[in-house]
Amino acid sequence: VEISKNNRKRLVTACVYLVEDGLVVKTETPQINTYRKTLLELMLASSPSKTILDMARQYGASKSRFEAERSNCILCGQCVRYCNEIKKANAIGFVGRGIERRVVFLPEIASTVCASCRECFSLCPTGKLASETDGVSFDGLTLEDFLNTGHCV
Incomplete structure (x- = not known):
């Protein structure tokens, strides 16, 4: 997601970023969608699961850019x-x-x-x-x- 506070913007991972007063959060911007597409392409290389394939189609991601890996772990943590x-x-x-x-x-x-x-x-x-x-x-x-x-x- 894109966060902004005090006229400063940056992209962060929503699931680990703590909410605070005065924070503006955007979930859909051209920059976010570009990052999502690249991340999905990387995930497709290691785990072409149905969920990831569906999201990849939604964002126009292709698995052809990155070499496939053996592990299906995407290291999400x-x-x-x-x-x-x-x-x-x-x-x-x-x-x-x-x-x-x-x-x-x-x-x-x-x-x-x-x-x-x-x-x-x-x-x-x-x-x-x-x-x-x-x-x-x-x-x-x-x-x-x-x-x-x-x-x-």
Whole structure:
């Protein structure tokens, strides 16, 4: 979204920006739509799910500009934020930087809390979290087990 306050404008991610007095928020501008189109093209390269395909059509995005990736994780961080901020479990997090960044479960914590919780699975917009952990036992896994898989688990 585009926010403005005191004659200063900038684009921010709506889901993580805190509302404050005097803030003007615009959800549809040519600049926002250009950014959305590019973000959707990037998402299409990693996860051509129905929801993302529908949004891509709406904004005229094409997946041909970017090379397809193997992982369906779009690194939205919803699972990480939910686990850390809502559940206060801190069992899942990001590792790596740049193109090496990925989501992993932290074995010391996941082995005790994830098997009975799994609430973050339904938050995944691509379904990657549930598909990658289907049938996985969190008991007895080491940090190397988590880091060597190259994806969510």
